[in-house]
Amino acid sequence: MLALPALVLLLAVIGYPLLTIILRSLSEPEWGLQNYIWFFSMPINLTVLQRTFVISTWVTLVCVVSAYPYAYLMTAVGPRVRLVLMLCVLIPFWVSGVVRTLSWVILLQDSGVINSILRSLGLGGVRLIRTQTGVVIGMAQVLLPFMILPLYSVMKGIDLRLMRAAQSLGARPSRAFFTIYLPLSLPGVYAGAIIVFILALGFYITPALLGGPRSTMLSTLVQTQVLSLLQWGRGGAMGVVLLVTTFVLLALAAPVMRSRYREAERR
Amino acid sequence: MNPGQESRGNPGQESRGAAIDLKSISKAYGSFKALDGVSLHIKAGEFMTLLGPSGSGKTTTLNVVAGFTEASSGALEVGGKSVVGVPAHKRNIGVVFQHYALFPHMTVSRNVAYPLALRGVAGAERERRVGQALDMVKMADFGHRFPSELSGGQQQRVALARAIVFDPPLLLMDEPLGALDKKLREWLQLEIKRIHRELGTTFVYVTHDQEEALVLSDRIAVFNRGRIEQIGTGRELYDEPATLFVGKFIGDSTVLRGAAATSGGETAIDIAGQKVATVKRLANGGRPVMLLRPEKLALARRGVGGDGRNRLTGRIGEAIYLGSGSKYEVDLADGSKAIVRSTLEADSFAIGDEVDVLFAGADVKLLADDDKADLTLT
Numbered sequence: 001m002l003a004l005p006a007l008v009l010l011l012a013v014i015g016y017p018l019l020t021i022i023l024r025s026l027s028e029p030e031w032g033l034q035n036y037i038w039f040f041s042m043p044i045n046l047t048v049l050q051r052t053f054v055i056s057t058w059v060t061l062v063c064v065v066s067a068y069p070y071a072y073l074m075t076a077v078g079p080r081v082r083l084v085l086m087l088c089v090l091i092p093f094w095v096s097g098v099v100r101t102l103s104w105v106i107l108l109q110d111s112g113v114i115n116s117i118l119r120s121l122g123l124g125g126v127r128l129i130r131t132q133t134g135v136v137i138g139m140a141q142v143l144l145p146f147m148i149l150p151l152y153s154v155m156k157g158i159d160l161r162l163m164r165a166a167q168s169l170g171a172r173p174s175r176a177f178f179t180i181y182l183p184l185s186l187p188g189v190y191a192g193a194i195i196v197f198i199l200a201l202g203f204y205i206t207p208a209l210l211g212g213p214r215s216t217m218l219s220t221l222v223q224t225q226v227l228s229l230l231q232w233g234r235g236g237a238m239g240v241v242l243l244v245t246t247f248v249l250l251a252l253a254a255p256v257m258r259s260r261y262r263e264a265e266r267r
Numbered sequence: 268m269n270p271g272q273e274s275r276g277n278p279g280q281e282s283r284g285a286a287i288d289l290k291s292i293s294k295a296y297g298s299f300k301a302l303d304g305v306s307l308h309i310k311a312g313e314f315m316t317l318l319g320p321s322g323s324g325k326t327t328t329l330n331v332v333a334g335f336t337e338a339s340s341g342a343l344e345v346g347g348k349s350v351v352g353v354p355a356h357k358r359n360i361g362v363v364f365q366h367y368a369l370f371p372h373m374t375v376s377r378n379v380a381y382p383l384a385l386r387g388v389a390g391a392e393r394e395r396r397v398g399q400a401l402d403m404v405k406m407a408d409f410g411h412r413f414p415s416e417l418s419g420g421q422q423q424r425v426a427l428a429r430a431i432v433f434d435p436p437l438l439l440m441d442e443p444l445g446a447l448d449k450k451l452r453e454w455l456q457l458e459i460k461r462i463h464r465e466l467g468t469t470f471v472y473v474t475h476d477q478e479e480a481l482v483l484s485d486r487i488a489v490f491n492r493g494r495i496e497q498i499g500t501g502r503e504l505y506d507e508p509a510t511l512f513v514g515k516f517i518g519d520s521t522v523l524r525g526a527a528a529t530s531g532g533e534t535a536i537d538i539a540g541q542k543v544a545t546v547k548r549l550a551n552g553g554r555p556v557m558l559l560r561p562e563k564l565a566l567a568r569r570g571v572g573g574d575g576r577n578r579l580t581g582r583i584g585e586a587i588y589l590g591s592g593s594k595y596e597v598d599l600a601d602g603s604k605a606i607v608r609s610t611l612e613a614d615s616f617a618i619g620d621e622v623d624v625l626f627a628g629a630d631v632k633l634l635a636d637d638d639k640a641d642l643t644l645t
Contacts, residue, residue, distance in 0.1 A: 172356045
């Protein structure tokens with residue numbers, strides 16, 4: 001009964017627009033599959049779709065690799081340091097994504113802080129702004145909390161005494177980590193990775209501000225179609241393609257994630 | 268040494284256990300001394316129990332032997348070789364924890380196979396040894412279960428199988444039955460005893476439960492405040508406690524305190540005007556107290572009998588029927604309590620009865636008083 005407001009809200013806010021988008025992609029300007037045929041016949045669309053998935057994958061990988069030690073540190077330190085680490089994760093949430101992305105523009109530009117430091121170290125400048133690398137860095141920073149939080153919540157449930165048990169059975173610390181700790185932390189890795197990956201697929205502001213024409217993501221194309229060209233049908237078709245592709249990928253990944261214990265068992 | 272103790276283990280078969288030597292091991296955390304000069308020699312194949320209240324240093328000692336904690340000073344030898352500075356994973360010592368510590372993402376079989384996999388044992392040989400270890404703890408039918416599908420007692424048996432499957436010469440157990448209920452605990456005690464007998468491995472067992480220590484051990488080391496108070500067989504500790512702490516910690520006891528007078532070879536203690544005496548004296552000085560075991564005390568109606576034994580007046584405060592006899596708590600004139608066990612044939616008494624507590628001077632253990640003995644026991 002108490003779940004009703006949320007249910008209504010979800011149906012109204014997600015269900016209704018989604019239905020509208022699907023309908024419009026099939027009905028504008030006239031009924032038929034013309035918008036989908038258009039999408040798949042334009043090489044630029046496919047390139048951007050592929051790039052969207054590649055960038056999202058990179059962002060997810062960067063997040064996993066950088067969040068893992070951070071989340072582990074949060075479980076290992078005392079309560080006061082943990083609070084500071086937690087605030088470092090949460091404070092960016094309170095700052096708008098636009099502001100954070102703009103600050104990345106300042107950091108990444110050719111005359112920006114990062115390049116100044118690199119040059120003063122004699123390493124020469126690196127082109128970061130309007131490149132795919134810049135987009136990945138910016139997006140990873142914005143999405144990092146979504147990786148750290150689920151990882152931390154799983155990791156803090158792992159009994160560290162198991163590591164001691166593994167060592168008593170003859171496992172050196174690195175072996176104990178890879179055979180015990182890592183498998184037990186995988187549910188957190190998967191949960192965080194899925195959230196980051198899906199959020200990254202739909203990112204608009206960061207790639208638009210940090211990226212150049214060669215790092216356009218699908219959401220930018222949708223925006224152009226809908227707001228600049230008023231092609232609601234084509235924009236809708238793009239959205240549906242992105243949605244379906246995401247579902248297919250998740251369906252492929254699901255068995256791997258579900259069988260994590262069995263897999264560890266077979267090894 | 269008790270007769271019969273030496274014949275433990277596999278007769279005619281060389282013991283596979285390792286001897287352990289702790290030489291004045293100390294461990295300090297800041298100014299707190301968790302261990303203060305602990306020395307202990309454990310014979311190969313022996314079942315040694317480290318007994319003591321919480322915070323007495325028994326678990327710290329175990330952790331030092333396992334390699335989880337580095338001692339601040341002292342020497343430690345396992346099987347004749349120093350293991351100081353050797354990391355835990357190179358010590359080849361089995362450890363069973365109170366919290367089981369089974370790997371939740373592995374089946375029972377995989378858990379038990381884990382130490383074998385680390386040692387490069389593979390294929391049919393690995394399977395055979397896993398099966399053998401699970402057989403030994405009677406868990407052979409549970410190989411495909413996950414730890415979360417087992418009861419506490421079953422999990423601990425799997426943990427035991429995992430700790431013995433790689434044939435360690437030494438097995439450490441840290442209150443392994445502490446989280447289980449009484450019935451299960453008693454049954455598993457007998458199982459652990461049987462496994463010790465079959466393996467011939469040296470067992471070091473940590474517990475705060477003196478009954479458990481008596482059931483299991485060849486010898487017991489009693490810990491108190493970071494030191495060992497006494498090492499001996501259960502019988503030695505019960506019959507000849509070296510300190511008041513040991514006397515009170517092992518078994519029931521009556522402690523008589525009062526103004527003491529020593530003349531010649533005799534020590535007398537004055538308890539609310541009544542004098543009790545024994546033909547013994549305290550060797551190392553200190554204020555003498557008398558310690559008596561419940562079966563050394565007898566009860567009589569006020570003023571009846573006595574035949575020259577020591578006599579203290581009291582009133583029955585509690586009477587407990589035990590089946591094989593009765594246990595009485597007698598409130599003595601000075602406010603202390605005497606604990607008396609009597610057989611079925613003896614007279615029975617009711618709460619409030621005025622009685623005399625009788626005992627022979629020869630049955631008294633004369634010990635140096637230790638105020639802190641009471642403190643650490645409660």
